[in-house]
Structure formats: C-alpha cells, structure tokens
Amino acid sequence: MLNKKFLKENLKTLIYALIIAVLIRSLIIQPFYIPSSSMEPNLLVGDRLFVTKYSYGYSKHSFPFSPPIFQNRFFFKEPERGDVIVFKTPADNRTDYIKRLVGLPGDKIQFIDSNLYLNSIEIFKSRLSENDVIYCGDRKIEVFTFDEKLPNGKKYKTVYLKNFSFENSDIFTVPEEHYFFLGDNRDCSKDSRFLTSVGYVHRDNLVGKAQFIFFSSDRSIGSIFAFWRWNKSIRFDRFFKNIV
Numbered sequence: 700m701l702n703k704k705f706l707k708e709n710l711k712t713l714i715y716a717l718i719i720a721v722l723i724r725s726l727i728i729q730p731f732y733i734p735s736s737s738m739e740p741n742l743l744v745g746d747r748l749f750v751t752k753y754s755y756g757y758s759k760h761s762f763p764f765s766p767p768i769f770q771n772r773f774f775f776k777e778p779e780r781g782d783v784i785v786f787k788t789p790a791d792n793r794t795d796y797i798k799r800l801v802g803l804p805g806d807k808i809q810f811i812d813s814n815l816y817l818n819s820i821e822i823f824k825s826r827l828s829e830n831d832v833i834y835c836g837d838r839k840i841e842v843f844t845f846d847e848k849l850p851n852g853k854k855y856k857t858v859y860l861k862n863f864s865f866e867n868s869d870i871f872t873v874p875e876e877h878y879f880f881l882g883d884n885r886d887c888s889k890d891s892r893f894l895t896s897v898g899y900v901h902r903d904n905l906v907g908k909a910q911f912i913f914f915s916s917d918r919s920i921g922s923i924f925a926f927w928r929w930n931k932s933i934r935f936d937r938f939f940k941n942i943v
Contacts, residue, residue: 725762726752729907731785731795736834737882737889738783738797740844740856741942744834745934747914748942750785754778754908760787761906772903777803778878781853783909783942786880786900796897797909798890799855802871802879810868810892813859815847815881823848824857833858835887842886855943860886868892876902912940 733746742748752761756774759765765787778784778800788794802808807818815822824845831844842858864886871891873879877899882888890897915937920928 721763724752726757728752730913731797731909733797736836737884737887738799739833739884739887740831740858741783741883742797742909742912743915743917743934743937745916745918746912746937748909748912750907750909752907755784755902755905758903758905760792760904765792772905775902778905778908779853780851781849781855784878784880785906785909787904787906788897789900789904790896792904795906796880796890798880798882798888800878801849801881802873802891804873804875804877806873806879808871808873808879810865813866817850820850822850827856829861831858833884835884840887842884853943855883857883857885865892871899874899878902878905909942911942912937914938 729750729752731748731750733742733744733748736744753774755776755778756772758772759767759769762768780800780803782800783797784800785795785797788796801815801817809816811821815824824847826843826845828844831842832839833842834840841861843861844856844858846854847857848854871879879891880897880900881892882890891899915934917932917934920932
C-alpha cells in the first residue's frame with residue numbers, strides 16, 4: 700500500500716512539473732539553438748539563447764506542435780523594426796527561423812547596387828572592416844563588415860560578400876499583417892527575399908523575441924562532453940550576451 704501511494708504521489712508531482720514546464724515554455728520563455736550561419740556575426744552556430752514568448756502576444760505557434768486551439772493572435776503587441784525574432788516559416792508553418800525584422804506592413808524594400816532601401820530611402824551603413832572571414836554553411840567567406848542603422852535608431856552589425864552576390868532586386872511590398880525579415884549575413888541567408896521558401900511572414904507566425912545568449916559552444920572543435928577541450932570549444936565570452 701505504501702509503495703502504491705508513493706508511486707501515485709510521484710506521478711502527480713511529475714505531471715504537475717510537466718504542466719508547469721509547458722506553460723513556462725509556451726507563455727514566458729523558451730530556449731533555442733542556432734544551427735546556421737545566416738545571422739553571423741551577431742549569432743553564431745552553437746549559440747543557445749532565450750526567446751520571450753510574451754513579447755508580441757500569443758498564437759497557436761506559441762505552444763508545442765502548434766495545436767489549432769484558436770485562430771489569430773491575442774494580446775498582440777507590434778514588433779519593432781530591428782528586433783531579432785523567431786518565427787515559423789510560412790512554407791510549412793512548422794520550421795523555426797530566426798532573422799531580423801526590417802519591413803513592417805506597408806513598407807517597400809529593395810536592394811539597389813547591393814544597398815538596402817526602405818521606402819525609397821537608403822539604409823545608412825558604415826564600413827567597419829574589409830578583411831573579415833565568417834562562415835556560410837561549412838565554408839568560409841570573405842566579407843565586408845558594416846554597422847547598419849535603421850530609421851528608428853536600431854543599430855547592429857551586418858556583413859556582405861566582397862563581390863556582393865545579391866546586388867539588385869524587385870521592390871518587395873509588405874502586405875497588411877505581414878513582416879519582412881533579413882539575415883545579418885546578407886549573402887548567406889534564406890529570408891523574406893525568397894518568396895517561395897520564406898517570403899512575407901504573417902504576424903500569427905511570430906514565436907517570440909530573441910533576448911540574450913545563455914550558452915555557446917563551437918562544435919567544430921569538439922563536443923561539450925569533451926571537458927578537456929572546454930577552454931577552446933566553449934565561448935565563455937558569449938554567455939549572457941544581449942542580442943541587438
């Protein structure tokens with residue numbers, strides 16, 4: 700009888716713990732892992748970060764497996780231009796992407812001679828370096844590094860290939876209730892410029908706002924379980940770094 704009661708109480712505790720964990724993950728904060736180099740130099744492969752789920756309100760995509768329990772978004776808060784946001788790709792409403800918000804509903808975005816234009820005004824950028832090397836997938840590429848500044852004053856680093864592979868584009872007009880996202884690694888990012896795979900992102904697809912990095916490791920050097928390599932594989936200088 701004692702063992703039966705003991706098992707019952709432990710099972711109840713486990714169920715309560717799981718419910719609390721799901722609620723925290725769905726309503727407050729969720730960890731994410733960066734698997735690609737599309738947001739270099741600001742986010743690196745191996746960064747682990749926290750995303751706040753309440754920043755823009757909630758939709759079905761706030762919850763695990765996106766259950767169709769309700770339509771639209773509630774407690775909605777408009778995101779700000781320049782926010783780094785996790786969203787579900789419109790192509791499958793399942794895959795998580797993380798990019799920088801550049802275009803709000805009604806905005807017109809265009810690339811002219813590799814320069815970014817927002818509503819016919821060139822986005823200011825100042826060159827910081829001409830000799831940086833970063834990753835694009837598994838290969839290294841030589842890039843120019845810039846400080847880019849959006850009209851609302853948001854400032855961040857961005858990189859472009861030295862031969863500027865993405866030079867000119869049509870005008871992207873952001874539909875109502877949609878957003879336009881770009882990767883900071885401009886010539887190595889699948890983002891809203893690619894309409895068939897990502898395109899314009901509906902506000903219901905927003906998952907949350909990236910806030911800070913809590914852990915980072917370079918898996919090319921070794922597994923985090925190889926503690927004898929921690930001095931090289933773990934990026935201690937990125938712990939608790941705010942995401943801008």
